[in-house]
Amino acid sequence: MFLKNITTFLLIISVCFTSCNTSKSIVVKKRTSTKTVASKRTPNLNEPVVTITKALDTSIDENLDTNSKAFNIIDYAKQFSGVKYKFGGATRDGMDCSGLVFESYRAFDIILPRISRDMAKHGDKVTLKDTQEGDLLFFKTMNRRNDISHVGLVVTNEDGAIEFIHSTTRGGVIVSKLSENYWNNAFVEARRIL
Secondary structure, three states: OHHHHHHHHHHHHHHHHHHHHOOOOOOOOOOEEEEEEOOOOOOOOOOOOOOEEEEEEOOOOHHHHHHHHHHHHHHHHHOOOOOOEOOOOEEOOEEOHHHHHHHHHHOOOOOOOOOHHHHOOOOEEEOOOOOOOOOEEEEOOOOOOOOOOEEEEEEEEEOOEEEEEEEEOOOEEEEEEOOOHHHHHHEEEEEEOO
16 A cells, blocks of 8 residues: 555656646646545554545646636737738638637637627637637628628737737738727727636
């Protein structure tokens, strides 16, 4: 029993040290298990048996995984910088704003609707003050129905200076600042998907 516990312990330690160089975060759900600790001495049959249990907290901060995924999505989106605008496009040959966001999230197994106004119905609404990297910004750019018609992916938010990547009809896939008059006036809401 003792040898089995030592072997298990060494296996866990070796996995911890070898997994430090992986590029993906490990997600461990919070759970509690019990471990029985016993001494090596020969038990006296007249003594009561005492079992000592210790709760093991095996949780890892889930925010680390969320942040890692957000930065991976942002890096994926940035690879399309300079790709020309194409209505309904979602490839290097051309893409629109929702195509960029859809493909960037899809690359990490998060499936969103393909149209920006439908994307705006998902996730949790957040204030601009609380906006983080990986959140989505939604805009109403002059259209006949006056509904959400544009989406961008937040790449930075440093002291309220928000930058987002998106695809525009004139510039293709670019990074813009929310403080620019046009985008500031067209802004509707921010939503968190992750």
